[in-house]
Amino acid sequence: MHNITKPLQLNKQRSDLARALVTVGWFPVRCDPFNLERWKVGQCRLRDSASKATDAHYSGKPRQRWSLKRTCCRVKDCVPIGNSSEMAAMLLKEVCIEVRRKLQCANVYLTFDKNFSECQSAVKIILKSNEITIKYDGQTAVISLLTFFSIDQRSISSLVIEGNNVSFRVILANETGSLDLLFDDDEPEEYKIINAPKDDIKVTMKKDQLYQLKCSNCENTLLNERKCFSRVLELPSEFIGMSEWFCHKHDHVEHDLTPKADDVFFGLYFIVINFTNICNVIDRDQFIYCKRCLKFLGEKVYRDKAVKIWNDSTCLDDNGTSQQLFAGNDAECIHNIINKILTENLLTSKLYSMQFVKILFEATFPNRKRNFLMLNILERNLEILANFHVNNGEEISLESKKSLKVLFKAENSADQPLVTFWKNDFNVQNVTVSHKMFTEFVRLLQSNAKLVPEIYRYNNGFMLSYFFLQSCEQ
Numbered sequence: 001m002h003n004i005t006k007p008l009q010l011n012k013q014r015s016d017l018a019r020a021l022v023t024v025g026w027f028p029v030r031c032d033p034f035n036l037e038r039w040k041v042g043q044c045r046l047r048d049s050a051s052k053a054t055d056a057h058y059s060g061k062p063r064q065r066w067s068l069k070r071t072c073c074r075v076k077d078c079v080p081i082g083n084s085s086e087m088a089a090m091l092l093k094e095v096c097i098e099v100r101r102k103l104q105c106a107n108v109y110l111t112f113d114k115n116f117s118e119c120q121s122a123v124k125i126i127l128k129s130n131e132i133t134i135k136y137d138g139q140t141a142v143i144s145l146l147t148f149f150s151i152d153q154r155s156i157s158s159l160v161i162e163g164n165n166v167s168f169r170v171i172l173a174n175e176t177g178s179l180d181l182l183f184d185d186d187e188p189e190e191y192k193i194i195n196a197p198k199d200d201i202k203v204t205m206k207k208d209q210l211y212q213l214k215c216s217n218c219e220n221t222l223l224n225e226r227k228c229f230s231r232v233l234e235l236p237s238e239f240i241g242m243s244e245w246f247c248h249k250h251d252h253v254e255h256d257l258t259p260k261a262d263d264v265f266f267g268l269y270f271i272v273i274n275f276t277n278i279c280n281v282i283d284r285d286q287f288i289y290c291k292r293c294l295k296f297l298g299e300k301v302y303r304d305k306a307v308k309i310w311n312d313s314t315c316l317d318d319n320g321t322s323q324q325l326f327a328g329n330d331a332e333c334i335h336n337i338i339n340k341i342l343t344e345n346l347l348t349s350k351l352y353s354m355q356f357v358k359i360l361f362e363a364t365f366p367n368r369k370r371n372f373l374m375l376n377i378l379e380r381n382l383e384i385l386a387n388f389h390v391n392n393g394e395e396i397s398l399e400s401k402k403s404l405k406v407l408f409k410a411e412n413s414a415d416q417p418l419v420t421f422w423k424n425d426f427n428v429q430n431v432t433v434s435h436k437m438f439t440e441f442v443r444l445l446q447s448n449a450k451l452v453p454e455i456y457r458y459n460n461g462f463m464l465s466y467f468f469l470q471s472c473e474q
Contacts, residue, residue, distance in 0.1 A: 090114045090121055090137040091392050096451045096466075097385040098405075099149070101172070106151070106385075107158075109451050110134065110166040123166060127153045129173065134166075143396045148385060149173075165453040201336055203266040203325055204316060207232045212317040213273075213309070218293040219322075222314065224279050228262070235267040237344055258302040268340070269311040269326050269333050269434065275300065278307055287368050296366035296435070310434035330440035334433075335469060338404070341429050342380065358428040360419075363438035371435070372411045372419050373442060376462065379405040384466065402469045407462040408445050418461075 094111040116123070121137035129150045132143040145151065155171035205211060207229055213222040235257065258274070259265050265272040282289045286300040288307055298309040311325045311333070328336065341359060357380070361373040382405045385398040411419050422428050433441075449457055449465035457464050 089139055090119050092134065092136075092139070092141045092390050092396075093388075094451060095143055095385075095387045095390060095396055095398065097398065099172075099383040099385060101149075101383070104172045105169055106149070106172060107169050108132065108167060109453065111451060112136075112164045112166070115164050116161055117163075123161060125156060125159075125166075125168065127151060127156055127170065129153060132170075139392065141390070141392065141396060143398065145385075145398070148398065148400070160453050160455055162453050162455055167453045167456070201268060201326065201340065202234075203232060203264070203271060204323055204327065205229065205232050205264055205266075205271075205325070209318070214315050214317050214322070215290040215293060215295055215297070216313055216315045217295040218290060219315075220280050220290050220292040222280055222290075222297070222309075223277055227277060229264045230262045231260075232264045232266070235265050235272070237340075258305045266325075268337055268431070269437065270298065270308050271311075271325060272301060272306050272308050275305060275307050281307075285368060287364070289366075296364075299364065310436075312434050312436045330437045331444060333437055334441045334444075334467075337431060337433070338377075338467070339469075341431070358422065358425070360422045360428050360430050361438060361441065362430065362432050363435045365435045369412065370414055371438060372414065372416075372422075373438065374409045374411070374418065374422055374462075376407040377404050378407060379403075382466075384468070386468075404467040404469065406445070406465055406467060407459060408442075408465060409462045410442050 091113045092110060093113050094109075096109040096111075098107040098109075100106065119137055124135040126133040126135070130144070130146040132145065132151075134141040134143070150173045152171040152173050155169075157169050159168040160166070210226045210228050211223075212226045214220060215222060257265065257272075259272055261274050261276055263274065278288075280291045281297065282291050282294070283300070286304065288297045288299060288309075289295065290297055295313060297313045298307055300306070301308045312330070314325060315322050316325055326333070338359070342357065357377040359375045359377070361375060363371050363373075365371060382403045384401045384403045386401055387396055387398050390396055409418075413419070414423075423430065445463070445465040445467065448467070449463050451466065452464050
């Protein structure tokens with residue numbers, strides 16, 4: 001008999017012990033049988049390798065008591081298979097409900113922390129007029145709908161259980177909520193721009209004040225000296241053609257918006273400064289990097305006479321106080337850009353009749369490669385009831401959100417045929433953003449896509465997702 005009190009070191013010993021482990025209804029889950037360092041082993045008896053006693057092979061399934069002539073063992077602190085009360089319980093993570101009041105239906109999406117194939121748990125769904133009860137793996141979750149609508153208790157359909165997702169559809173009964181009062185009757189709900197920014201996208205710089213521009217990473221100064229700008233002006237919209245900048249026709253227009261030495265122009269979360277004001281930078285193929293830390297700052301524009309600097313790459317020093325060039329985090333910036341596009345391009349009744357809105361986001365990364373995000377907005381004002389931080393054991397309350405429902409696809413090359421097609425499509429809005437904003441936007445879309453079961457998630461290479469229009473956590 002061998003008393004094992006520490007991990008075995010020899011391969012032969014590990015192999016012998018793996019063949020000799022016999023449990024009483026207990027087996028390790030998701031463990032390599034030959035990686036015994038991960039097992040907490042108590043008193044064991046090693047099988048004599050020369051013995052011809054029957055081997056006990058690991059199968060990953062519950063077993064009854066084994067009796068061997070020369071071998072028996074007891075393994076402590078293992079995880080049981082099946083629905084044992086000591087096994088870590090499956091938890092409900094997120095609830096997302098698409099409400100379609102005109103169609104009198106709602107699509108319910110539930111996300112759990114484990115796959116149903118792993119825990120072998122059944123799901124029971126009970127509909128009541130003002131709540132949905134989910135029973136699974138010995139747990140019960142109650143989703144309250146009292147303040148939003150009531151449902152037909154016999155209307156469940158399109159039930160799909162796949163991976164760690166459960167989805168189904170219910171029919172709305174007589175509604176009791178007051179969400180309809182949020183919208184006027186004289187304008188279609190789906191065409192309204194909700195949660196639009198109170199003000200336009202404005203830079204925090206003021207004219208006739210001394211500023212210093214610094215790298216946001218190492219705080220290296222980027223201006224020759226503290227500068228006082230006499231003009232701080234917004235550039236014309238990127239979403240309106242130059243022919244629409246004037247009230248009458250101009251036969252010869254010079255498209256030169258180069259700022260003077262004491263000018264600052266700003267656009268969608270970037271500023272444009274005359275290049276003569278810039279110092280402590282490295283120029284590589286018209287792309288500008290911080291000379292101290294090599295952080296990517298922006299690129300040269302207007303025939304190399306000016307430099308375009310992104311909001312998230314720099315900070316503004318106002319008498320020792322550091323602040324952003326523009327207010328808001330990356331998600332809020334994307335939200336404001338999309339609202340600006342919808343506001344400026346969907347104001348006429350003719351454009352209202354367009355079924356989809358397409359936007360092509362472009363970003364240049366520090367390696368000077370351009371990435372593209374093709375965004376097809378399917379629904380502009382979808383009502384979502386959601387709880388992304390479910391407290392298991394308590395009644396689940398929902399929060400009403402407004403969302404864009406989108407199809408998206410990211411590409412890392414301009415040579416892709418679909419990218420070329422989108423760039424040449426007159427109906428596609430082209431927007432340039434910083435690489436950090438681009439990365440965060442793709443991350444949010446990929447994360448929110450997990451709310452949708454995989455069977456509904458993909459469509460011709462595009463992925464279905466949501467972008468929530470509140471400035472809260474996505």
